[in-house]
Amino acid sequence: MTKRTVTIAEVAKHAGVAVSTVSYVLSGKRVISADTRRRVLDSVRALGYHPNAGARALASRRANVIALVLPLRAGMHVPVLMQFASSVVTAARGFDHDVLLLTADEGPGGLRRAVGSALVDGLVLMDVELNDPRVPLLRELAEPSVLIGFPADSAGLTCVDLDFAAAGRRCVAHLAERGHREVALLGAPAVVYERGTGFARRTREGFEAAIAEHGLRGVALPCEEAFAQVQATVRELLAARPGLTGLVVHNEAAVNHVLETLRQLGRRVPEDVAVVAICPDDVAERAGPPLTSVLVPAEEVGREAVRLLMDKLDGRAVPEATLLEPRLTVRASS
């Protein structure tokens, strides 16, 4: 069907116009008469023309590609990353851009190379931590960029994330509304807090602020993910706080273990203990019972990140911080 490789010159000849006219039809950067435009587009279709990406990038100094930079230890916090990635690609395609996948494993050289070689026009960094080593590099490169997550010093950077503090508050507010007076947060494993991962800390801060505000009693505890450890944590928690009737779980790997332990201890959910989780919807829906939850809106975060980056690439001003509102879905656990 289509010839081996069709160039703009062949399209121009086929349509009986100059090469530059074809280019202007395709880019819309100059006015071309409707008649000519139609003929050109017909030729494009007839020949199966696709502009050569390299040539275009070279001439226009725009690759129309953005980089999506994976976090360092890809092992962590994994399932949601794929959703980010997927939505970033979809959103970018909506702006006629492609997405290059980069890992931070390659070190600073990798980013420097991608930017220096003009492979990409901008960067989206996923899962940024409080003291992320990619951040100083980013400042040095001065390439348009958007971070998913907040570093310790976010001055001058464009960051997007779910408002985890609000999510923590939202969960507590929900439990307070339901009449619970003593609650607890089971969060990420201790090592995650130590590493300074923003989302874990911010949820805890939101949780603590909200229990103060609502006049509840409560604690925030880290929570490991192995069954035996979860079991021990939950046992100790309930033993230490017999009056506890509300639980916020921000740990999707542990949440099923938490539920099982409650059942083992004879605590019914939601009659004896109400549970609210911060986790993806599929985990919440599959749990027994299905969990009232706040979702990390990966889809929306990715889309927003791309939108912001496109604004920056086009020289528009963007807000430094974009925090997405948590939405709580009530299911059977509260």
Added chain:
Amino acid sequence: MTKRTVTIAEVAKHAGVAVSTVSYVLSGKRVISADTRRRVLDSVRALGYHPNAGARALASRRANVIALVLPLRAGMHVPVLMQFASSVVTAARGFDHDVLLLTADEGPGGLRRAVGSALVDGLVLMDVELNDPRVPLLRELAEPSVLIGFPADSAGLTCVDLDFAAAGRRCVAHLAERGHREVALLGAPAVVYERGTGFARRTREGFEAAIAEHGLRGVALPCEEAFAQVQATVRELLAARPGLTGLVVHNEAAVNHVLETLRQLGRRVPEDVAVVAICPDDVAERAGPPLTSVLVPAEEVGREAVRLLMDKLDGRAVPEATLLEPRLTVRASS
């Protein structure tokens, strides 16, 4: 530090050589004296030179980029995809290639565009199903490619995957060795079999072949993922087959629910029922008790896919099918 954008001409001037000499030093395609080479490389470093990717692609007709094509409904089978992606990127970088992320959501046009515009030199398709719509397109495009997973008709295509049939057999063999005589496979949700997803079916076939071979009694059942449904399935299974003492679970979302149900029914693992899972190591390790498991070696599959693609790009012959041997890790559940 580094100037705005350094070109090869500036490097050449700085080193006192011709532009082409710099190019040959960098590509190694012609012999350059050790002395000149050193001077050129010094200049490259001093100026912070990065070859412009677009120009290079245009002149050499090689983008040094491969496409990684996500499956259609990214929702399915998700966590492992990120591991694939990550290992594909790492492997590709080892061959001095970058990775462009494409979704199948964009439809055939997306692939056609990426290939037609010479954005990419080759394709890796993730999570290929038996009747994957991307496959006919791939044949039409005739672009070097490697599939992760096997379509119904894989003639002429290069495919890589874990040998799921062998994995199913391996699990049964392990249970047979431990003296179990009646076993069952709890697999993917019914809809996955109906869609014709290769890995689910092949595991079941391996399982069925192996129980025949070892003279065991057994059934293979699909398994939904919601807690209540898993519970019902396990209850019915145990009621129908009181002599059952071995379970193979090929469903990482359901496996914790299966374990809880066994506990509820008073069946101890491994004393009363042995469980072997096909799932990522982290899920197996976090379970209670930690599960004997066969891992989907995502890391290795990704690396292998890239190696094969590079061979094809360099015109080397490659085997059509590459099946990776399953490795079984014995933990506390068998």
Added chain:
DNA sequence: CTGGATTGTCGAAGCGCTTCGATTAAGGGC
């Protein structure tokens, strides 16, 4: 009518790189 805008199209000059001869300088056989 005429002259200055406006509209639509063309041609050519790059963008930064690779690659193909061509060229020069040594090296070696006789």
Added chain:
DNA sequence: GCCCTTAATCGAAGCGCTTCGACAATCCAG
């Protein structure tokens, strides 16, 4: 010592596209 290799480097011609200035044709105010 001469001629033919071989080794090392150079120069120039593109690769396919965008973009700028120029130009012809059309328009409309005066």
